[in-house]
Amino acid sequence: MIGFIFKRFFQSFIVMFLVALLAFTMFNFLGDPVNQMVGIDTTAADREALRERLGLNDPLMVQFGRFVSNAFQFEFGQSYQHKRAVSGLILDRLPATLELSFIAAIFTLVVGVPMGVYTGLHRDSLLSKIFMTISLVGVSLPTFLIGILLIFVFSVQLQWLPSFGRGEVVDFGFWSTGLLTASGWKAVIMPAVTLGLFQMTLIMRLVRSEMLEVLRSDYIKFARARGLANRSINFGHALKNTLVPVITIAGLQLGSLIAFAIITETVFQWPGMGLMFLQAIQVVDIPIMAAYLMLIAFFFVMINMIVDLLYYVVDPRLRVDSSN
Amino acid sequence: MTLLKIDDLKVEFPGRHETFVAVENIQLELEPGEIYGLVGESGAGKSTIGNAVIDLLEPPGRVAEGHIALDGTAIENLPYEKMRSIRGRRIGMIFQDPLTSLNPLYTVEYQLVETIQTHLGLSEVEATARAIELLDQVGIPEPEVRVKHYPHQFSGGMRQRVVIALALCGEPELIIADEPTTALDVSIQAQILDLIRSLCKQRQVGMVIITHDMGVIADITDNVAVMYHGKIVEKGPTAKILSTPEHPYTKSLISAVPRADLRLNRFPMVNYIEGPEPTRSNFDVSTHWLGQARNYSDSQDESLVKVDSLTIKFVTERSILPSRNKLFTAVDSVSFDIREGETFGLVGESGSGKSTIARSIAGLYRPFSGNIHFAGGNLTEIKDEKQLRPYRQQMQMIFQDPFSSLNSRMRVLDIVAEPIRFHKLASSRAEVVEIVEDLLEHVGLGRAAANRFPHEFSGGQRQRISIARALATRPRFLICDEPTSALDVSIQAQILNLLKDLQDELGLTMLFISHDLPVIRQMCDRVAVMRNGKICEIAETEQLFEAPGHEYTRHLLDLMPKLENLSREGLDVADDEAAPPSH
Numbered sequence A: 001m002i003g004f005i006f007k008r009f010f011q012s013f014i015v016m017f018l019v020a021l022l023a024f025t026m027f028n029f030l031g032d033p034v035n036q037m038v039g040i041d042t043t044a045a046d047r048e049a050l051r052e053r054l055g056l057n058d059p060l061m062v063q064f065g066r067f068v069s070n071a072f073q074f075e076f077g078q079s080y081q082h083k084r085a086v087s088g089l090i091l092d093r094l095p096a097t098l099e100l101s102f103i104a105a106i107f108t109l110v111v112g113v114p115m116g117v118y119t120g121l122h123r124d125s126l127l128s129k130i131f132m133t134i135s136l137v138g139v140s141l142p143t144f145l146i147g148i149l150l151i152f153v154f155s156v157q158l159q160w161l162p163s164f165g166r167g168e169v170v171d172f173g174f175w176s177t178g179l180l181t182a183s184g185w186k187a188v189i190m191p192a193v194t195l196g197l198f199q200m201t202l203i204m205r206l207v208r209s210e211m212l213e214v215l216r217s218d219y220i221k222f223a224r225a226r227g228l229a230n231r232s233i234n235f236g237h238a239l240k241n242t243l244v245p246v247i248t249i250a251g252l253q254l255g256s257l258i259a260f261a262i263i264t265e266t267v268f269q270w271p272g273m274g275l276m277f278l279q280a281i282q283v284v285d286i287p288i289m290a291a292y293l294m295l296i297a298f299f300f301v302m303i304n305m306i307v308d309l310l311y312y313v314v315d316p317r318l319r320v321d322s323s324n
Numbered sequence B: 001m002t003l004l005k006i007d008d009l010k011v012e013f014p015g016r017h018e019t020f021v022a023v024e025n026i027q028l029e030l031e032p033g034e035i036y037g038l039v040g041e042s043g044a045g046k047s048t049i050g051n052a053v054i055d056l057l058e059p060p061g062r063v064a065e066g067h068i069a070l071d072g073t074a075i076e077n078l079p080y081e082k083m084r085s086i087r088g089r090r091i092g093m094i095f096q097d098p099l100t101s102l103n104p105l106y107t108v109e110y111q112l113v114e115t116i117q118t119h120l121g122l123s124e125v126e127a128t129a130r131a132i133e134l135l136d137q138v139g140i141p142e143p144e145v146r147v148k149h150y151p152h153q154f155s156g157g158m159r160q161r162v163v164i165a166l167a168l169c170g171e172p173e174l175i176i177a178d179e180p181t182t183a184l185d186v187s188i189q190a191q192i193l194d195l196i197r198s199l200c201k202q203r204q205v206g207m208v209i210i211t212h213d214m215g216v217i218a219d220i221t222d223n224v225a226v227m228y229h230g231k232i233v234e235k236g237p238t239a240k241i242l243s244t245p246e247h248p249y250t251k252s253l254i255s256a257v258p259r260a261d262l263r264l265n266r267f268p269m270v271n272y273i274e275g276p277e278p279t280r281s282n283f284d285v286s287t288h289w290l291g292q293a294r295n296y297s298d299s300q301d302e303s304l305v306k307v308d309s310l311t312i313k314f315v316t317e318r319s320i321l322p323s324r325n326k327l328f329t330a331v332d333s334v335s336f337d338i339r340e341g342e343t344f345g346l347v348g349e350s351g352s353g354k355s356t357i358a359r360s361i362a363g364l365y366r367p368f369s370g371n372i373h374f375a376g377g378n379l380t381e382i383k384d385e386k387q388l389r390p391y392r393q394q395m396q397m398i399f400q401d402p403f404s405s406l407n408s409r410m411r412v413l414d415i416v417a418e419p420i421r422f423h424k425l426a427s428s429r430a431e432v433v434e435i436v437e438d439l440l441e442h443v444g445l446g447r448a449a450a451n452r453f454p455h456e457f458s459g460g461q462r463q464r465i466s467i468a469r470a471l472a473t474r475p476r477f478l479i480c481d482e483p484t485s486a487l488d489v490s491i492q493a494q495i496l497n498l499l500k501d502l503q504d505e506l507g508l509t510m511l512f513i514s515h516d517l518p519v520i521r522q523m524c525d526r527v528a529v530m531r532n533g534k535i536c537e538i539a540e541t542e543q544l545f546e547a548p549g550h551e552y553t554r555h556l557l558d559l560m561p562k563l564e565n566l567s568r569e570g571l572d573v574a575d576d577e578a579a580p581p582s583h
Helices: A002-029 A033-037 A046-052 A060-070 A087-121 A126-142 A142-155 A182-216 A218-225 A230-259 A262-267 A275-282 A285-314 A316-323 B046-053 B080-086 B107-122 B122-138 B156-169 B186-203 B214-220 B238-243 B249-258 B354-361 B385-394 B410-421 B430-443 B449-450 B459-471 B489-506 B517-523 B541-546 B551-559
Strands: B002-016 B017-029 B035-039 B063-071 B091-095 B176-177 B206-211 B223-228 B231-237 B303-317 B326-339 B342-348 B371-374 B394-398 B477-483 B508-512 B526-531 B532-540
Touching: A002 A060, A002 B526, A046 A087, A087 A126, A087 A182, A087 A230, A087 A262, A087 A275, A087 A285, A126 A182, A142 A262, A182 A230, A182 A262, A218 A230, A218 B091, A218 B156, A230 A285, A230 B107, A262 A275, A262 B354, A262 B489, A275 A285, A285 A316, A316 B430, B002 B046, B002 B430, B017 B046, B017 B231, B017 B517, B035 B046, B035 B186, B035 B214, B046 B063, B046 B410, B091 B156, B107 B122, B107 B156, B107 B206, B122 B156, B156 B186, B186 B206, B186 B214, B186 B551, B206 B214, B214 B238, B223 B238, B223 B249, B231 B238, B231 B249, B303 B354, B303 B508, B326 B342, B326 B354, B326 B371, B326 B430, B326 B508, B326 B532, B342 B354, B342 B517, B354 B477, B354 B508, B385 B394, B394 B459, B410 B430, B410 B449, B410 B459, B430 B449, B459 B489, B508 B517, B517 B541, B526 B541, B526 B551, B532 B541, B532 B551
Parallel strands: B035 B206, B035 B223, B091 B176, B176 B206, B342 B508, B342 B526, B394 B477, B477 B508
Antiparallel strands: B002 B017, B002 B063, B223 B231, B303 B326, B303 B371, B526 B532
C-alpha cells in the first residue's frame, strides 16, 4: 500500500514535470513576450533592459528551472494583459469555478446514480424508457445550446433565475463563496445543470449497464436464493459491485468539469477561470495560459490519485493482494 | 410425510414467436434425509426444475402446469414476498461455481450474518456466533479467524464449503445443489460430497443434486431420475438404474461414461442422442495433401519430444530490481520424453502445472531453466523466430474452451486456412480452399461448414473446427489441453474417437492433458502424474491403473467415483480386457 502510494506520487511527479515543460515552451514559441508587454514606440534599448530584467537572456535550462521552482511556489509571473500577478488573478477566479464544478458534480452523482440504478432494475418500465430518452438528449445536445435554452425558459420567460453572474458573494479574503446567499444559490443552479447534464447522462448509462451486468452474476442469484431482502440485494450487493468503474469515470469527469467549464462560464458570464482563460487566449496572455495548464494538470493528477486510492477502499481483493 | 412432491410440472419460456417448453411431465418425490439425483446432458432441463422449485426461473420462464408441494403445501406461483420467506429458510440452494457465488466485496462474516439475521431474527452477536459454528460444521479450520476473511482469500474447495454454510443459514429442510462439485478437483469433490452426505443424514435434510456426472450420481444419491430433452426418461434407485438401465437413452449415456476400470478400443457412441456418428470422408490419407511430407529425416531417435529438467517460474510481484522480483515456481525441474507415435498423458489437479508444460513446449512460455528438444532441435536455444517456424509447424495445440479459442469474427474457412497461408503450405488460393474443405469433411463437419461463422456451431462442432485448424499445418505432434472437459459425455466420446482415428491414420504423436483419469486411461499409452509442479510418477497406462507406484497416484485413483456396477452392455472392450477379470 505504502509502496503503491509512493509509486503513484512518483508517476504524478513525472506527469507534472512534462506538463511544466510544455507550459514553459509556450513562452519561447508563442511569440515574443517582450513584444506583448510593451508598446510599439518602446526603444530597442528599453526592450533589451526589460529582457534582461525578466531573465529572458539566461540559458534555457536556467529559465526552465526558475519556472519550475516558481510554479512550486504558485508563482507564474505577471499577466501581460492585466499587469497583475497571475497567481492573484487565479485565486480570485478559482473559487467560482470550483464551486460551480462541485455543485455540478454533486448534481451528476445524486441524480445520475439513482437514475442508473432504477433503469437497471426496471429495464422495461415506462419511467426507465423516459429516462433513457432524456439521457439521449443530454448526450447529444451541445452544452451552449442547453445553456441558452435554460436561460430562455427560466430567465427570459419565467424570470425565476438570473441569466448571468454569481449573485451575491461572501468574501473571506482567501475564498469567496456564493453558497451562503439565496441569490448565489439561484445563480448557480442553471450553470451547474448545464455543466453536469452530459456527465449525468454518462454516469446514468454507465451505472445502468454495470447494474445489468452485476444482476446477472451468480452471487446475486445466490443472494436471491438465500431469501435476502430486495433492498439489500439491489443496493448492498449489486450497487457496491458497480462502483469501481463508476468511480473511475466519475473521477475523470470531475476533472473535465473543472477543465472544460469554459463554455458554460461563457454562456452564463460566470466569473471563473474558464472565462479568464478564454480571454487570455484571445490576447495571447501566455503566463495565464501556462498557469491554467499547470493547474488543470495538477487537478487531474490529484483526482486520479484519489480515485486509485478509492479502489482500495471499495475492493478488498486489491488490498490483500498487495500486502501478501 | 413427503418433503418435496413435484406433480406433472411443466415449465415454459414464452418467446415472441413460439413458446419454448423447457421441461414437462415431471414427477418427483423426495423424503427427508434422501438424496435425489437429476442427471442428464446440457439442455436437458435439470437446472430448470431446481430453479422452478425455488422460483428463480430466468424471466420470462414460468411454471405453466403442475404442482410443487413442500411438506404438503403448494409453493408454485406464490407472490414474491411469500416465496422470499421460503427461500433460504425452507429451501436452500448451492450453485456450481464457488468462485462466483460469493460477493467479492464483503467478508464471509457479513454475508453469513446478513442471511442468518434475515431468517432467524437473531441479534448481531448471536448471529456471529452462529456463523462461526456453521463454518466449523462445514469443516473450515479456525472458523473464528476465517470468518473475517473475504471470499478471494479462500481456495475453491473452501469457498464451496462457505457456500454450503450460507445455504444452511436458515436451517432449510430441502437443499437444491446445482452441479455442486463440477468446478472442483477430484480430491476436493470427494470431500465436498462426503460433507453433503453427512449433513443430509445428520440433519435429515432432503437434497436434490443436479449433475451431468454419473460418478457423482453413483457416489452419493439414493434415487436418480435421468432426464432427456425436458422429460424424465427413467427413474428409480440409483444402484438399479446404473446396473440395469432400461431406457435406451440411459443405456447409451452410461456406456458413454469413460471407464476407469477397463480399457476400450473405442468409445461407444450415444446414438440415441446425436444420431449416428457424423460421416467422415474416406479419402486415402496417404495420397492426400494431409498425408504428404510425412517422412521425417530425424526419426532415428525414438523420442520425438524430450523435456529435460524444465523449470518455469512466473513473476507474482514485480520489483524495480529484476533480481528482487517475487517468483512462483509453476513447473519444477520436470523431465520426460514422448516417443514417436504414442499418446503421452499428463494428469493432475488444477494448479499442478500440466498446462504450463504444454504451453512452454508450444513456445507460449519461456522456460526459466531446462531444455525442450523437439524433432532433434533444442527449442530453448533457438532465439530466432524464423528458425523456430519449421518446428512450430510440426506441432499444434488444441485448447480446452471451444468458445474462446476460435475468432468469432472470422469464417471457418479463414480460421482453418490461416496456418496453411502462414506456413505457405499450398500453392494457390483454390488449393487452400480445397484443402480446408477436405479437412472439414475429414473431421466430420462437411464441406459446407467453411462459409459459416463459429457461433453457428455447437461446442463439440467447434472442437472439431479446432482440430481441423490444428491439422492444417500437417503437424506430427498434437498438444491437447483438456480438449473435452467443456463437453458433454456423448460429445466427448465423439471427439476422443476422432482424435484416436486421426492418430492412427496420420501416425500423430500426442501430448494429452486431462484431470480426468478415466479419459486418460482410454486415450494414453503412458502417463505422467503431476502434483505441485513436479512429476510423481511416469508409467505405462495399464500399469498405472492396475498397480500405481506412487502414493499420490493411489490417492487420486481412490478418489475416483466408483462405477464398478455400471452396465457393460454394448461396450467394445480392448482385447486384453475381454476375458472376465480374474484378479
